[in-house]
Amino acid sequence: MTIALHTWNTPNGRKISVALEEMELPYMVKTVNISKGEQHAPEFLRISPNNRIPAIVDPNGPDGQPISVFESGAILLYLGEKTGRFLPASLRERVPVLEWLMWQMGGFGPMPGQVHHFRLVEAESDRRYGLKRYSDETRRLYGVLDRRLAEVEYVAGALSVADFAILGWAWRHERHQVSLDDFPNVKRWYEALFARPGVQRGFDVKLDDA
Structure with a gap:
């Protein structure tokens, strides 16, 4: 199942696209045009309470249930845990x-x-x-x-x-x-x-x- 990456062309956005590619996870990009204030839209606020990109929605989260994750550092840790890659177990x-x-x-x-x-x-x-x-x-x-x-x-x-x-x-x-x-x-x-x-x-x- 495909992860939705809500993002824009910024350093924080690129962190996640790089991680998704390196981890070989299927994903789709949903642009959030921050120059037009789209980060303040109610539908984006529901997955990113801080009104900041990036955020992801993983339809196959823990226990097979959907999950949304905001803040780029949290997303990287989540993806590392999910895949077991680029985040050591020790x-x-x-x-x-x-x-x-x-x-x-x-x-x-x-x-x-x-x-x-x-x-x-x-x-x-x-x-x-x-x-x-x-x-x-x-x-x-x-x-x-x-x-x-x-x-x-x-x-x-x-x-x-x-x-x-x-x-x-x-x-x-x-x-x-x-x-x-x-x-x-x-x-x-x-x-x-x-x-x-x-x-x-x-x-x-x-x-x-x-």
């Missing part, structure tokens, strides 16, 4: 996956997202202050990631949902005004992931109305 091996997934959700997403925002602010004084504040923090986070990837091939050791989560945001590094040449370990990891057919399919699938 608690010791699972801990770094959870650590780096939470790192992405709490920092490497909200901070680059503020860079996106302040680049578009019209007032020069507001833009300059906000852009410096969040650009500095974003570069710090890239540095954290670079140091981690100097030690391991993927962020949690083996390829995991944490990599998919972080990749969704690293994909927008140019918007963050960050050159991956400044972070060679991130660049190696980024290029290795994009060499994977599943990741390529996850980024190629159409997630908007254009």
